[in-house]
Amino acid sequence: xGGYIMSNYDREKVDEVVLALxxxxxxxxxxxxxxxxxxxxxxxxxxxxxxxxxxxxKSVQLTEEGLARAAQLFEHYFGASKPPTTTRSKQEDxxxx
Numbered sequence: 595x596g597g598y599i600m601s602n603y604d605r606e607k608v609d610e611v612v613l614a615l616x617x618x619x620x621x622x623x624x625x626x627x628x629x630x631x632x633x634x635x636x637x638x639x640x641x642x643x644x645x646x647x648x649x650x651x652k653s654v655q656l657t658e659e660g661l662a663r664a665a666q667l668f669e670h671y672f673g674a675s676k677p678p679t680t681t682r683s684k685q686e687d688x689x690x691x
Contacts, residue, residue, distance in 0.1 A: 617661075628654040
């Protein structure tokens, strides 16, 4: 019995998030572990963000453009530099505890 396979999803967003997450596993300055879906890695390669992932190595080389884009996307999706959208009062904090 196989797992559930999603066929209707935003591949562009997946590509962006995967590239952003690759920045968490960077080593040797521009290599990232390629533990992601092959279709997604192929799309990143077609966009010029990574070198050809179809090799025996366990990591993939991010291009200069890919490194820059990964940093931008990581900040976009996961950055903490944005101010909180709401502020809580001290009373609300006490209510949580």
